[in-house]
Amino acid sequence: MIGPRPVTIKDVAREAGVSYSTVSRVLNGYPHIHPDKRRRVLEAVDRLGYSVNLQARSLAGGHSQVIGLIVHDLGNPYTAQVVQSIDEALAHAEYELVLHTTHGHHHKEAVYVDILTRGMVDGLMMLIPLGPTPYLQQLHERRFPYVIICDHQQYDDFSPTVSTTSRQGAYDVMRYLIALGHRRIGFITGRPDFISAAERLEAYKAALAAYGLPLDPALIYTGDYQYRAAYTATTALLDLPQPPTAIFAANDLSAFAVYDVARSRGLRVPDDLSVAGFDDVPQSAYMHPALTTVRQPLLAMGEAATRLLMDTIADPNRPAERIVLPTELIIRESCQPPAHSERPFKPSAQPKGE
Amino acid sequence: MIGPRPVTIKDVAREAGVSYSTVSRVLNGYPHIHPDKRRRVLEAVDRLGYSVNLQARSLAGGHSQVIGLIVHDLGNPYTAQVVQSIDEALAHAEYELVLHTTHGHHHKEAVYVDILTRGMVDGLMMLIPLGPTPYLQQLHERRFPYVIICDHQQYDDFSPTVSTTSRQGAYDVMRYLIALGHRRIGFITGRPDFISAAERLEAYKAALAAYGLPLDPALIYTGDYQYRAAYTATTALLDLPQPPTAIFAANDLSAFAVYDVARSRGLRVPDDLSVAGFDDVPQSAYMHPALTTVRQPLLAMGEAATRLLMDTIADPNRPAERIVLPTELIIRESCQPPAHSERPFKPSAQPKGE
DNA sequence: TTGAAAGCGCTAACAT
DNA sequence: ATGTTAGCGCTTTCAA
Numbered sequence: 001m002i003g004p005r006p007v008t009i010k011d012v013a014r015e016a017g018v019s020y021s022t023v024s025r026v027l028n029g030y031p032h033i034h035p036d037k038r039r040r041v042l043e044a045v046d047r048l049g050y051s052v053n054l055q056a057r058s059l060a061g062g063h064s065q066v067i068g069l070i071v072h073d074l075g076n077p078y079t080a081q082v083v084q085s086i087d088e089a090l091a092h093a094e095y096e097l098v099l100h101t102t103h104g105h106h107h108k109e110a111v112y113v114d115i116l117t118r119g120m121v122d123g124l125m126m127l128i129p130l131g132p133t134p135y136l137q138q139l140h141e142r143r144f145p146y147v148i149i150c151d152h153q154q155y156d157d158f159s160p161t162v163s164t165t166s167r168q169g170a171y172d173v174m175r176y177l178i179a180l181g182h183r184r185i186g187f188i189t190g191r192p193d194f195i196s197a198a199e200r201l202e203a204y205k206a207a208l209a210a211y212g213l214p215l216d217p218a219l220i221y222t223g224d225y226q227y228r229a230a231y232t233a234t235t236a237l238l239d240l241p242q243p244p245t246a247i248f249a250a251n252d253l254s255a256f257a258v259y260d261v262a263r264s265r266g267l268r269v270p271d272d273l274s275v276a277g278f279d280d281v282p283q284s285a286y287m288h289p290a291l292t293t294v295r296q297p298l299l300a301m302g303e304a305a306t307r308l309l310m311d312t313i314a315d316p317n318r319p320a321e322r323i324v325l326p327t328e329l330i331i332r333e334s335c336q337p338p339a340h341s342e343r344p345f346k347p348s349a350q351p352k353g354e
Numbered sequence: 355m356i357g358p359r360p361v362t363i364k365d366v367a368r369e370a371g372v373s374y375s376t377v378s379r380v381l382n383g384y385p386h387i388h389p390d391k392r393r394r395v396l397e398a399v400d401r402l403g404y405s406v407n408l409q410a411r412s413l414a415g416g417h418s419q420v421i422g423l424i425v426h427d428l429g430n431p432y433t434a435q436v437v438q439s440i441d442e443a444l445a446h447a448e449y450e451l452v453l454h455t456t457h458g459h460h461h462k463e464a465v466y467v468d469i470l471t472r473g474m475v476d477g478l479m480m481l482i483p484l485g486p487t488p489y490l491q492q493l494h495e496r497r498f499p500y501v502i503i504c505d506h507q508q509y510d511d512f513s514p515t516v517s518t519t520s521r522q523g524a525y526d527v528m529r530y531l532i533a534l535g536h537r538r539i540g541f542i543t544g545r546p547d548f549i550s551a552a553e554r555l556e557a558y559k560a561a562l563a564a565y566g567l568p569l570d571p572a573l574i575y576t577g578d579y580q581y582r583a584a585y586t587a588t589t590a591l592l593d594l595p596q597p598p599t600a601i602f603a604a605n606d607l608s609a610f611a612v613y614d615v616a617r618s619r620g621l622r623v624p625d626d627l628s629v630a631g632f633d634d635v636p637q638s639a640y641m642h643p644a645l646t647t648v649r650q651p652l653l654a655m656g657e658a659a660t661r662l663l664m665d666t667i668a669d670p671n672r673p674a675e676r677i678v679l680p681t682e683l684i685i686r687e688s689c690q691p692p693a694h695s696e697r698p699f700k701p702s703a704q705p706k707g708e
Numbered sequence: 709t710t711g712a713a714a715g716c717g718c719t720a721a722c723a724t
Numbered sequence: 725a726t727g728t729t730a731g732c733g734c735t736t737t738c739a740a
Contacts, residue, residue, distance in 0.1 A: 006472055008717055019727045024719060032725055055409045055418070055473045056717035059732045064409070066452070074438045077431075084428045087455050096469070098420070099453045101441050115450070118360055119409045119733080227640075256640050263642060283637045286581075286610050288617065362733055373711045378735060386709055410733030413716045473717080 007050040015044035027052060028062070054096070058119055066096040067309065068116035070109060071127040074101050076225075076253070077281040078298065082127055082149065085302025093310055095122075102128070110135045117144050123309045125149065129194045145312040149305045151296060152199045160312055161322045162305045166278075169294035169327030170200040170248075173276045174207030176292075176329060177246050181337040182274060183213055186237040186244035188254050191224040200250050200278065219244055223254050230254030234261040238273075245338035246274035252281045252293055255334075259287065274335035289333035297325045361404040369398035381406065382416075408450070412473055420450040421663065422470035424463060425481040428455050430579075430607070431635040432652065436481055436503065439656025447664055449476075456482070464489045471498050477663045479503065483548045499666040503659050505650060506553045514666055515676045516659045520632075523648035523681030524554040524602075527630045528561030530646075530683060531600050535691040536628060537567055540591040540598035542608050545578040554604045554632065573598055577608050584608030588615040592627075599692035600628035606638045606647055607631075609688075613641065628689035643687035651679045 009027075013020035018037050025033055026041040044050070058064035069086060071079050083099070090097050098121060102108040109128060113135045116124060124139070124146035139146050140158050147160045155161050177185050187204045190197030201220070208215050218240055221233035230249060234257055237244055249255040255277030259269055267273050269289055277284060280295035304323045312318060363381075367374035372391050379387055380395040398404075412418035423440060425433050437453070444451050452475060456462040463482060467489045470478060478493070478500035493500050494512050501514045509515050531539050541558045544551030555574070562569050572594055575587035584603060588611055591598055603609040609631030613623055621627050623643055631638060634649035658677045666672060 006717095010717080020717095021719080021728075022726060025726085028719080034725065037726085051468055051472060053413075053472045053474075053717050054469065055413050056732090057719070059407075059409045059413055059716090059734090060718040060720080061732060062719055074434070074441055080428070080434045084455075087428055087453070088457060091455065091457065097453050099441070099451050101438075101445065103442060103445065114405055115408065118405065118407045120407075256637075259642075260640065283610075286614065288613075288642065360733095364733080374733095375712080375735080376710065379710085382735080388709065391710085407733050410716090411735070413718090413732090414734040414736075415716060416735055 006053070007048045008053070009050070011048055012041065012044045012050050015048055016040040063122045063313075064096075064120065065094060066098055066121045067123045067125060068098045068100065068112075068121040069125045069127065070100045070102065070112050070116075072102055072129055073104055074099075077283075078251075078279055078296070079127060081281070081298040082302050085299040086125060086306055087302075089303045089306035093306060106130065109133065113139065117142075123147075123313050125305055125309060129196055143316040145309060145316055147305050147309045147312065149301055150195070152195050158320050160308050160320045162301050162308060162325065163322065164296055164301065164325045165327050166196060166294075166296065167199045167203050169296075169329065170203035170250075170278065171207050172327070172329040173248055173278070173292075173294055174204055175211075176331070177248065177274065177276060177335060178207065178211050178213065180246075180274065180335060182244075182246040183338075184216070184219060184242060184244045184246075186219045186221065186234075186247040188221050188223040188230050188233045188237075188247065188249045188258070190250035190254075192222060194225075197225070197250060204248065223250060225251050225254065227253055227257045230257035231261055234258045238262075238265065238267075244273075246276070246335065248276045248278075250278055252277035252279045252284045252291060255284075255291055255293070256287065270334050270336040272339060274338070276335055280330055285332070287334075292332045292334045293330050295328040295330050297327070300325050360407070361402045362407070363404070365402055366395065366398045366404050369402055370394040417476045417667075418450075418474065419448060420452055420475045421477045421479060422452045422454065422466075422475040423479045423481065424454045424456065424466050424470075426456055426483055427458055428453075431637075432605075432633050432650070433481060435635070435652040436656050439653040440479060440660055441656075443657045443660035447660065463487065467493065471496075477501075477667050479659055479663060483550055497670040499663060499670055501659050501663045501666065503655055505550050512674050514662050514674045516655050516662060516679065517676065518650055518655065518679045519681050520550060520648075520650065521553045521557050523650075523683065524557035524604075524632065525561050526681070526683040527602055527632070527646075527648055528558055529565075530685065531602065531628065531630060531689060532561065532565050532567065534600075534628065534689060536598075536600040537692075538570070538573060538596060538598040538600075540573045540575065540588075540601040542575050542577040542584050542587045542591075542601065542603045542612070544604035544608075546576060548579075551579070551604060558602065577604060579605050579608065581607055581611045584611035585615055588612045592616075592619065592621075598627075600630070600689065602630045602632075604632055606633045606635045606645060609638075609645055609647065610641065624688050624690040626693060628692070630689055634684055639686070641688075646686045646688045647684050649682040649684045651681070654679050 009020050009023050013023045023041050026038050054064050073079055087097055100112040127149045136159055148155050149162045151164050151166045189201050205215060221236055223229040223233050247258050249258055255275050258275045262269050262273050269275050277291050277293035280293045284291040284293050363374050363377050367377045377395050380392050408418050427433055441451055454466040481503045490513055502509050503516045505518050505520045543555050575590055577583040577587050601612050603612055609629050612629045616623050616627050623629050631645050631647035634647045638645040638647050
């Protein structure tokens with residue numbers, strides 16, 4: 001890189017006729033400065049078009065005003081939305097965003113954490129759908145500010161966390177489907193190594209149990225949150241001797257696959273088959289029929305995570321806060337009572353447990 | 355941040371029993387080093403778990419191994435896809451990604467460019483749908499490596515650019531629709547201040563002219579690449595005394611709105627109304643009917659941009675290369691000959707011009 | 709082939 | 725209230 005040397009703090013100092021630490025003080029909002037000098041510095045900054053070199057500031061022990069975000073996969077709408085809201089919230093707080101994607105390789109997480117926390121960033125956000133790992137423990141011991149965003153509630157007991165009532169959300173779907181009168185409800189799971197997948201499966205089982213419905217293992221088919229696996233799963237489910245009257249897919253994308261299999265077999269949704277998803281990605285509302293699903297408060301998650309991280313940066317010793325955001329059952333058009341039931345099944349009493 | 359002090363190059367030097375500039379040399383692949391010392395250094399690095407502080411390296415005149423990406427809006431699938439592919443390509447090249455979103459505020463572009471190019475990054479990528487701006491000129495004069503990604507072909511004449519044959523893509527859609535027999539084709543434009551929108555509109559007009567079809571201004575309705583405006587536009591178009599038999603929307607999201615308006619009026623796509631979009635975002639294939647659209651080579655764009663930037667970093671004085679990637683007409687299910695035409699209209703001769 | 713030392717631009721003591 | 729100075733961790737001369 002050739003061309004005019006960037007304007008440094010020293011240029012400003014010379015231009016304003018003050019020492020360069022005074023310039024630094026003005027720039028960092030240090031209180032006791034003669035109004036005159038402050039004005040002169042500000043003018044010089046303006047005139048010269050100076051702006052701070054974040055690397056240098058950070059190296060010198062200041063803050064970098066950069067935060068690192070490590071995500072698992074940028075490709076799905078869920079992640080993309082959360083990233084966007086984090087990005088927006090961070091912009092308000094005048095922070096830069098360094099983004100790292102592990103592309104699904106878990107071993108890269110620790111590497112990226114290491115790179116980023118070596119002076120590069122003031123804080124770290126992790127949007128990684130996995131369980132506890134050693135680097136979190138280290139981060140915690142170093143009192144390095146970080147926050148975890150996950151769509152379930154338990155990670156470990158020392159990490160600041162933003163999560164959602166996703167288990168409850170899955171339960172809500174099931175309760176809704178059961179109340180509609182469905183007794184054979186198929187379930188397409190998420191990627192089994194994700195905690196979120198296990199949680200939703202548990203909720204599926206819990207709801208069945210709570211309403212005294214039998215658990216038929218044949219109705220549970222393992223997916224991976226992707227279209228293709230869900231397509232296969234749906235085919236298998238509908239080929240069952242006693243096929244389900246409703247299918248609950250562990251995420252919206254999987255639900256879209258259910259739509260397509262149904263359509264290819266001349267089955268109408270919801271008349272012949274009810275379908276519910278999870279996430280409420282933007283296109284779910286545009287589908288036909290519009291998908292009944294569980295909304296994850298994606299925007300709120302990003303905002304909460306940002307606030308939590310800012311608080312932690314301000315005081316790295318504060319106890320780990322955990323924010324749990326509510327999911328919401330979004331009832332649209334893809335579910336109705338099963339074709340052959342005379343009328344919706346009304347749970348007469350309280351479910352057992354819950 | 356408290357806790358164990360990060361391992362520095364000096365620690366490694368002490369551990370290996372060499373001077374710390376030797377460590378630096380080993381780490382940077384400097385050739386003339388005694389194999390023994392090299393081994394000892396490497397072992398010490400391993401034992402201590404050392405990794406370089408990118409800030410310091412960058413400040414000291416090395417490279418930061420970080421590249422900056424400025425995008426206009428992370429929220430749309432188009433951007434998200436390109437960002438993902440850039441991210442992936444960059445990871446292969448062992449670069450970090452600093453992401454900046456202007457959230458549509460053009461005045462922020464220059465600010466971000468300034469921040470990022472002050473030592474923070476080795477190169478810059480811009481995914482911003484606008485025309486020439488002064489900061490590009492400056493970047494060019496400084497020989498600061500950057501590349502522009504836009505979906506049209508002309509930006510300025512000195513910027514390395516990755517673009518697509520998007521004008522041709524729009525023309526292809528029109529030719530296809532015309533060949534199908536449509537004579538009244540509605541057009542929902544993109545956001546007027548985007549060059550891409552103007553280009554697609556031009557292509558629309560050019561195709562009409564080339565095939566000797568009249569240009570009815572009533573058939574052109576201004577949108578903004580968003581669902582809502584396209585919904586309004588479609589309503590207006592279908593309310594015309596002589597409504598179009600086909601609607602070409604300047605992006606897929608707008609085409610989805612056309613679907614919905616059609617559906618709400620009991621019009622079947624494509625039987626009663628043909629619909630074409632632009633972009634080929636992932637969900638377009640899942641819609642029913644599957645959307646005929648123009649595929650932008652989003653992944654290839656990210657890869658090409660990365661390669662171009664790497665080349666420019668390697669030699670900042672190389673002449674600006676422009677890579678133009680082909681779009682592709684993806685014919686799916688949403689278009690067919692107009693209901694009342696006896697048979698598809700076949701352009702008998704070459705169109706005039708093209 | 710290697711070590712010593714001078715900065716990169718900045719912040720934060722330490723002076724005054 | 726302000727100037728002086730010592731680093732932050734590293735790369736890169738410059739010597740040897």
